Amino acid sequence: xxxxxxxxxxxxxxxxxxxxxxxxxxxxxxxxxxxxxxxxxxxxxxxxxxxxxxxxxxxxxxxxxxxxxxxxxxxxxxxxxxxxxxxxxxxxxxxxxxxxxxxxxxxxxxxxxxxxxxxxxxxxxxxxxxxxxxxxxxxxxxxxxxxxxxxxxxxxxxxxxxxxxxxxxxxxxxxxxxxxxxxxxxxxxxxxxxxxxxxxxxxxxxxxxxxxxxxxxxxxxxxxxxxxxxxxxxxxxxxxxxxxxxxxxxxxxxxxxxxxxxxxxxxxxxxxxxxxxxxxxxxxxxxxxxxxxxxxxxxxxxxxxxxxxxxxxxxxxxxxxxxxxxxxxxxxxxxxxxxxxxxxxxxxxxxxxxxxxxxxxxxxxxxxxxxxxxxxxxxxxxxxxxxxxxxxxxxxxxxxxxxxxxxxxxxxxxxxxxxxxxxxxxxxxxxxxxxxxxxxxxxxxxxxxxxxxxxxxxxxxxxxxxxxxxxxxxxxxxxxxxxxxxxxxxxxxxxxxxxxxxxxxxxxxxxxxxxxxxxxxxxxxxxxxxxxxxxxxxxxxxxxxxxxxxxxxxxxxxxxxxxxxxxxxxxxxxxxxxxxxxxxxxxxxxxxxxxxxxxxxxxxxxxxxxxxxxxxxxxxxxxxxxxxxxxxxxxxxxxxxxxxxxxxxxxxxxxxxxxxxxxxxxxxxxxxxxxx
Numbered sequence: 001x002x003x004x005x006x007x008x009x010x011x012x013x014x015x016x017x018x019x020x021x022x023x024x025x026x027x028x029x030x031x032x033x034x035x036x037x038x039x040x041x042x043x044x045x046x047x048x049x050x051x052x053x054x055x056x057x058x059x060x061x062x063x064x065x066x067x068x069x070x071x072x073x074x075x076x077x078x079x080x081x082x083x084x085x086x087x088x089x090x091x092x093x094x095x096x097x098x099x100x101x102x103x104x105x106x107x108x109x110x111x112x113x114x115x116x117x118x119x120x121x122x123x124x125x126x127x128x129x130x131x132x133x134x135x136x137x138x139x140x141x142x143x144x145x146x147x148x149x150x151x152x153x154x155x156x157x158x159x160x161x162x163x164x165x166x167x168x169x170x171x172x173x174x175x176x177x178x179x180x181x182x183x184x185x186x187x188x189x190x191x192x193x194x195x196x197x198x199x200x201x202x203x204x205x206x207x208x209x210x211x212x213x214x215x216x217x218x219x220x221x222x223x224x225x226x227x228x229x230x231x232x233x234x235x236x237x238x239x240x241x242x243x244x245x246x247x248x249x250x251x252x253x254x255x256x257x258x259x260x261x262x263x264x265x266x267x268x269x270x271x272x273x274x275x276x277x278x279x280x281x282x283x284x285x286x287x288x289x290x291x292x293x294x295x296x297x298x299x300x301x302x303x304x305x306x307x308x309x310x311x312x313x314x315x316x317x318x319x320x321x322x323x324x325x326x327x328x329x330x331x332x333x334x335x336x337x338x339x340x341x342x343x344x345x346x347x348x349x350x351x352x353x354x355x356x357x358x359x360x361x362x363x364x365x366x367x368x369x370x371x372x373x374x375x376x377x378x379x380x381x382x383x384x385x386x387x388x389x390x391x392x393x394x395x396x397x398x399x400x401x402x403x404x405x406x407x408x409x410x411x412x413x414x415x416x417x418x419x420x421x422x423x424x425x426x427x428x429x430x431x432x433x434x435x436x437x438x439x440x441x442x443x444x445x446x447x448x449x450x451x452x453x454x455x456x457x458x459x460x461x462x463x464x465x466x467x468x469x470x471x472x473x474x475x476x477x478x479x480x481x482x483x484x485x486x487x488x489x490x491x492x493x494x495x496x497x498x499x500x501x502x503x504x505x506x507x508x509x510x511x512x513x514x515x516x517x518x519x520x521x522x523x524x525x526x527x528x529x530x531x532x533x534x535x536x537x538x539x540x541x542x543x544x545x546x547x548x549x550x551x552x553x554x555x556x557x558x559x560x561x562x563x564x565x566x567x568x569x570x571x572x573x574x575x576x577x578x579x580x581x582x583x584x585x586x587x588x589x590x591x592x593x594x595x596x597x598x599x600x601x602x603x604x605x606x607x608x609x610x611x612x613x614x615x616x617x618x619x620x621x622x623x624x625x626x627x628x629x630x631x632x633x634x635x636x637x638x639x640x641x642x643x644x645x646x647x648x649x650x651x652x653x654x655x656x657x658x659x660x661x662x663x664x665x666x667x668x669x670x671x672x673x674x675x676x
Contacts, residue, residue, distance in 0.1 A: 004030065004064050011035070014044040019051075026055045031066020032085055034058070037095040038070065041077060056092070056111055071532070080128045080397060080430075084121055086532050091118055097125045102143060110139040127318055130327070132283060135311055144282055197222055197239065205229040205249065211237040220244055220258070226270070233257055235277070242293070246270055254278070254304075256326075258288040263336050265293040276304030276350065281311035281358065285322035285367060291338035292331050292371075300324055302380075303348040308360030308387060319360045320394050322367035323347075323378070330370040330398065337371030337398060347380035347407050354387035356418040361388035361427060364407060368395045369431075375402040384411040386418050390427040391438060396469070397431045405438045412443075416450035420484070421495075423461040424476060429469045429499070437475045438462045446484030456486030458514070459495040461524070462506055467497040468529065468536065473673055476506040485554075488514035491524035491566070492547050497538035497580075498529035503673050507546040507589075515555030516596075518566040520603070521545025521589060525560070526580040528571035535571060538580040540564055542670050544588065551593040558645065559596040560603035560637065563587030563630060570606025577608035578615060581624030583652070586661055586670075588631060597637030597645065600630035601653045607641035613651055625652030629661055 007025055010018040019025075026035050033041070036055040039048050074090070075082055081098050090098075093112055096105040114122070122141075123134045132144035186201040192209050202223040213234035220239045224231075226249025233253040242258045242265045250271045251257060255278055261267065267287070274286045286302060287295070300323065308319050320326065323345050328338040345364055354360035364378040378391050391405030405424045413420050421427065424438025444460045459465050462476025471493060482488045489495040492506025496518075506521050518525040522545050526538030545563050553559040560567040564587055570579035587600050597604045602625075613624050628635065635653035638645040661667050 004028065004067075007035070008038070008067055008070070011038050011044050011047065012042050014042070014046050016046045016050060019047050026051065027058050027061055029061030029063045029089065030070055031063070032088065032090050033066070033070055033074070033095075034061050034089065034092060036092040037090050040092060040095045040099060040101070041073065056108060061089075081125050083531060084124055084128075086530060088121070093118065094121055094125060097122055098129075100129070106141055106143070109141045113139065127320075133281070133311065133319065195222065195224070200244065205231075208232060210234070211239075213237065216240065220246075223247075224249065226250065242267070242288070253286075256285045256287060256289050260290040261288050261293040261295065261325075261338070263292045263331055267293075267295045267298055269297040270299075272298065272300045274300060274302045274304070276302060276306050278305070279307045279309065281309045281319070283320045283326055283367065285324060285326035287324045289325070290327045290329055291325045291340065292329055292336065293338060295324060295338075295340045296342055298324070298343045300343065300345040301348065302345065302350050305351045305353065306362070306387075308352070308354040308358040310355050310357035310359075318394070319354075319358045320367035321352075321360065321362045322394070323362070323364045324366060326367040328366045328369045328371045328373060328398070339372045339374065340365060340376060341372070341374040343376045345376070345378050347378070347382050350380070350382045352382065352384040352387035352389070354385065356386055356413075356415040360386075361390065361394050361421075363390045363394040363427070364392050364405065365403070366393045369393045369400065370398045372398060373400050373403060377404045377406065379406045381408040382410070384409075384422075386413040386415050386420075387411065388420065388427065389422045390465075391424045391440070392436070393426045395428045395430075396426045396433065399431055400426060400429075400433045401435055403436045406440050408440045408442075410441075410443050412445045412447060414447045416448040416452050416456070418446070418448075419457040419459070419486075420444040420446050421459040421465050423459075423463065423465045423495070424478060425463045425474070427464070428466045429464045429471065431469045433463065433467075433469070433471045433474060435473045436463060438478050440478045441481070442478055443481040445482070446486070449485055456484055457489065458482045458484040458486065459489040459524075461490065461495040462492045462508075463504070464494045465489075465496065467494040467499040467501065467523075467538070470500045470502070471504060472500075472502045474504045475674065477508050479509040479511070481511045483513040485515050487557075488512050488517045488519070489524045490517070490519045492521045492545060493523060493543070494538075495524040496527055497523045497525070497540075498527050498536045500539050500541070501543060502541045503543065503670055505544045505546070505670070505674070509548045509550065512551045514551070514553055514559070516557035517551050517553050517559045517561065518603075519549060519551050519559075519561045519593070520566040521547040521549060521563050521587060522585070523565045525567045525569070526565050527567075527569045528579065535573065535578065537569070537571070537578065538565075540580070540582045540585055542584040542666075544586045544667070544670055547589040549589065549591045549593060551595075553593075553595050558604070559593070561591060561593040561596075561598045562603040562637070563589060563591050563600040564602060564628070566603045568602050568605040568609070568624075570609045572608070577606070577612065579606050579609040579624065581609070582628055583623065583625065584627040584666060586629050586667055588658060588661060591633070598633075599635055599637040600633045601625070601628050601635040603637045604645070605636060605639050605648075607639035607646065610636070610639045610648060610651065623652060627666070628653035629656050629664075631655065631658055631661075
């Protein structure tokens with residue numbers, strides 16, 4: 001449509017004359033984008049100054065096709081928020097928050113009065129971007145304070161300098177004579193007053209330094225070497241933004257000492273002894289809130305209690321806590337990323353207590369990782385009540401490599417509205433997890449039997465609850481235990497997956513008691529997911545399950561239990577069926593589930609992908625099920641189509657003796673990958 005092409009061109013060029021010549025066009029929606037949202041996205045200030053007020057009143061739009069250029073630009077600016085918009089309209093309020101136009105967002109919010117589903121997406125946007133929360137009170141919106149941008153910091157700094165100069169001029173005192181604290185020295189120090197945190201000087205501690213309660217500096221630009229001494233931080237003390245270096249020191253604290261670690265800053269070879277005493281409705285961590293720099297060789301010893309509280313009657317998207325950092329971030333301007341490596345976190349009976357409406361989750365190393373977490377170890381034990389648990393990280397879109405969880409993770413909840421989830425490495429993976437291992441026992445238990453509007457669910461996994469990225473060369477040797485009267489999802493590697501799982505090994509016992517269950521030695525449920533670009537489905541390739549699987553299902557719904565995968569879901573598009581699969585994998589354990597649908601390879605598979613058992617990518621043909629081996633029983637429990645289950649023959653799988661498996665070159669090749 002020519003008019004739409006002209007409209008988009010006018011918006012992109014901020015050509016008010018061309019826009020006005022088109023007549024009333026504010027009620028158009030180009031695919032997911034109302035005109036006002038496009039004006040915000042392209043920064044069309046001249047058109048906005050003339051028409052914004054009237055466009056804010058429009059709540060229904062005439063839909064036209066979405067131009068490819070608009071889709072591409074939104075993908076660029078939306079980042080991780082893109083996952084929220086497969087088909088949903090990107091309202092003007094949502095676009096402002098995605099663009100971080102928080103002042104304008106808060107100003108126009110009362111006039112818009114968005115519906116509940118829009119408010120929920122607004123909370124998700126702010127959580128994805130900053131791991132912070134939004135609450136709504138009447139016509140007002142309240143945003144947790146986010147870190148200032150560089151431009152904002154510069155504006156504040158200029159304002160502070162001007163105010164200080166004005167004060168000096170007002171009293172007639174020369175600037176050079178103003179001194180608020182004793183002049184800091186450089187070199188060896190014994191007193192807090194000798195340290196100028198804002199300078200770029202180097203200090204070596206020659207005695208312990210105490211930070212009083214609520215002591216605060218905005219910037220830590222210097223370098224401090226502990227030389228075997230301590231920094232003792234009173235409750236509420238903060239050293240602000242680390243732009244320098246902290247090394248060789250022992251820190252005693254009750255929570256995060258740094259608001260952020262900058263790109264060229266570092267914490268190295270330090271020890272943090274944290275006695276957590278946190279009651280919070282805001283996301284936080286125990287060493288630093290945000291990391292763009294390097295945290296290397298740090299030992300963190302944690303005890304105490306964290307209580308998560310909801311700040312409003314409306315549940316938050318996720319209230320995230322991190323053992324070392326809350327957000328290990330990626331910096332688009334420099335293509336640099338925060339790195340946490342060679343760290344050890346010891347949990348001495350840390351207790352986590354949450355409210356169901358707080359929706360709290362704890363990551364042993366990081367809350368959100370968009371950078372690198374490498375070669376870290378988590379030990380001890382964490383007990384949680386209505387508080388989800390991940391041994392290393394909550395949400396990963398970066399890279400987790402070489403990490404080991406040795407901490408026993410135990411979660412229970414008696415709350416009827418809570419679905420307990422516990423996993424050894426990462427809760428939700430959209431990035432890469434490689435060469436990570438869980439060696440500890442994992443449990444998730446719901447004790448409530450009260451009736452609820454939505455079914456209860458419980459999940460436990462050795463590596464990841466939900467895998468939407470790639471998990472490779474990972475191993476689980478801990479036992480998994482999950483129980484509740486609803487649905488249980490459990491997997492030696494992942495409970496649920498629409499990503500790739502390759503060259504992984506799982507052993508230990510998996511014990512489940514549920515109404516119905518999706519349980520697999522590698523993946524509990526392989527599901528279909530989609531975004532605006534494509535469909536995604538779980539694939540298991542070249543994996544070994546040695547698990548002893550014991551499932552008790554007391555409900556009327558079907559349960560799917562497999563030595564490799566419990567359920568392999570199928571989807572269809574334009575009459576073509578597709579789904580995940582299992583190839584080149586071995587089940588050498590025991591599946592004791594006798595009810596519903598049980599198989600040595602897969603419990604239940606979609607009938608169409610089982611019958612076809614092939615798909616092409618480019619010019620290459622692949623099979624959903626091929627080259628799998630097991631010791632006894634049947635490979636597949638059943639195939640399902642339109643909720644009708646049928647028995648199937650063993651396809652792409654063979655029964656062989658254990659000795660033959662152990663001596664096969666393919667099996668040895670999987671094992672050899674772990675020795676590299």
